[in-house]
Amino acid sequence: MLLTVRHGRLSVLLVERRNEPFAGQWALPGGFVEADEDLDDAARRELVEETGVSLEPNHLEQLRSYGAPGRDPRRRIVTIAYVAFTDVPEAPVAGDDARRARFFAVDDLLVEPLGQCEGTPLAFDHARIVADGVERARAKLEYTTLATAFVDEPFTLGELRRVYEAVWGMPLHEANFRRKVLGTPGFVEPTGATAPTDGRPAQLYRKGGATSLHPPILRPT
Amino acid sequence: MLLTVRHGRLSVLLVERRNEPFAGQWALPGGFVEADEDLDDAARRELVEETGVSLEPNHLEQLRSYGAPGRDPRRRIVTIAYVAFTDVPEAPVAGDDARRARFFAVDDLLVEPLGQCEGTPLAFDHARIVADGVERARAKLEYTTLATAFVDEPFTLGELRRVYEAVWGMPLHEANFRRKVLGTPGFVEPTGATAPTDGRPAQLYRKGGATSLHPPILRPT
DNA sequence: TTAATAGTGTCTATGAGACATTATGCA
DNA sequence: TGCATAATGTCTCATAGACACTATTAA
Known part of the structure; x- marks a missing residue:
């Protein structure tokens, strides 16, 4: 599948x-x-x-x-x-x-x-x-870095967030999502480049070396 | 197995x-x-x-x-x-x-x-x-009530804690474990009876109706 | 200037770890 | 009385949710 x-x-x-x-x-x-x-x-x-x-x-x-x-x-x-x-x-x-x-x-x-x-x-x-x-x-998605398997590299945090939102079928808090992803060592690593968006250009990231998330990113209730 | x-x-x-x-x-x-x-x-x-x-x-x-x-x-x-x-x-x-x-x-x-x-x-x-x-x-054990499958009913919280300790291979904090188990609705329900121990007699419990734990009881790092 | 998205800072509530203390049985 | 375990209370720190605010682009 x-x-x-x-x-x-x-x-x-x-x-x-x-x-x-x-x-x-x-x-x-x-x-x-x-x-x-x-x-x-x-x-x-x-x-x-x-x-x-x-x-x-x-x-x-x-x-x-x-x-x-x-x-x-x-x-x-x-x-x-x-x-x-x-x-x-x-x-x-x-x-x-x-x-x-x-x-x-x-x-x-x-x-x-x-x-x-x-x-x-x-x-x-x-x-x-x-x-x-x-x-x-x-x-x-909650306890692993699997979300990065759904995006093409390099990707923005907005793209990664939209993966979570599509899979979970609910909107996520942009600021808190960013804090949790960047606060998990090895989830993503910045490339230094940026990508244009409909607004402010976004930092681009690669997958990091981590495979599991501690602490997990839990689905909102 | x-x-x-x-x-x-x-x-x-x-x-x-x-x-x-x-x-x-x-x-x-x-x-x-x-x-x-x-x-x-x-x-x-x-x-x-x-x-x-x-x-x-x-x-x-x-x-x-x-x-x-x-x-x-x-x-x-x-x-x-x-x-x-x-x-x-x-x-x-x-x-x-x-x-x-x-x-x-x-x-x-x-x-x-x-x-x-x-x-x-x-x-x-x-x-x-x-x-x-x-x-x-x-x-x-972290995110379900599976531990109750390892004990005979009725059981004490001490017995349930020793299941966690055996499966995880580490000692747990007695007071915090109790707080988390009793704070999860449907994990266990008191029978009213007590069982003798080497110290103060312990309350006896049955399995509750819950199967998943929110929030989970995570393994110490 | 406005719209749109990226990104930062902060307040508050909650839950976890740590620890102290009390309760209740038996030898 | 001392010991062992049950049970309760509380302090502190980390994290999550919520929200306000700033930054940077294009139309």
Whole structure:
């Protein structure tokens, strides 16, 4: 599952299935692990094959496994779901098994009934998987530097803040956000350059060496 | 993987393998998922079959999946690891595939080189799985009410504190711990009864309805 | 000048760590 | 009485939320 922030909204990359079951419905990209392939490698490979998106730099992590009997109508399938985070990538290209591939804003998908997507539900139990992945992303912004995986370097603190706002779906206090990010050693480091904005130009930053945040940046209640 | 607190130490239930590969070495209990069985059910069933421990009430959750090629010398095996938390259960009974089953304190296991157990390493990549499960337990004590899964009801705040101290491996401030637990609505609720101790008798508590902690109880640095 | 965003300073409430003190049982 | 643990109170410091204010660009 590839998550990114587009147009200020947290979005997930889906493919329209060409084949049964669930032909014509949208689904997460995925496929079968090869005989001597590590799980992480399989996740990366399937993402490239089905969507044309090859993400080198950013972040890929295992989400969890789904194995309820009947979740695939053909036969017992256990899926090991992965989540990837990236800045907006090149336009996705549908692979052989898919008619189309495109991004959907998760807050359109995750309203009840869960996983309605252009009028039809997501294939399999993929609505649940998307919900779990989104919650993982939201939680990880609190106590890790994951937000930097959603922006292109170099970035401004405004861009980083808009990542938090898109993923959490709420506005943040500009001044307090700045204080917390800059007060965490290794979260970001200044490049010295500035970028133009609609107002005063903003300092540009790179990712720092830190991966976890102490103290965390908690979601407002 | 069953974790519990025994004699003030966080401990994991292991079985001594009867068969190759790794015959005679200690390993996590486990086995194969049946055709129409949910993953959670398989985890519970294998725990009973291999160790005689049937845990009804407490807590069982998926940890993560391990699928590196070569992690089983026979053939490609993908393991979906589960962690269970319980108060000290009945004495374990080794199943057919195991010679013995008993608890090991995790801080004996998790010193370098990782996973030495009675002089020999743990089977497969189980030392890594134990390390991941222990870290899951440590993290979950911070922001959930998981600690109550390690004690028998009713319990005193002293007993609950000793769970934290065993899992985190450090002493906690008695007065501050009490303030934080009692200040979190729904963490515990008093029964009205008291239990004798070596000093002043202690109030007894039940688990409350809360599952997450706001604010979290963070590990001291 | 105005609009828009970046960036700084400060007040206050809250929660955590540290520590002192009291309470209640038993040997 | 002394010891051990439970339970309460309080002081201080760090951090978060809220808000006021200044800085720097473009239209």
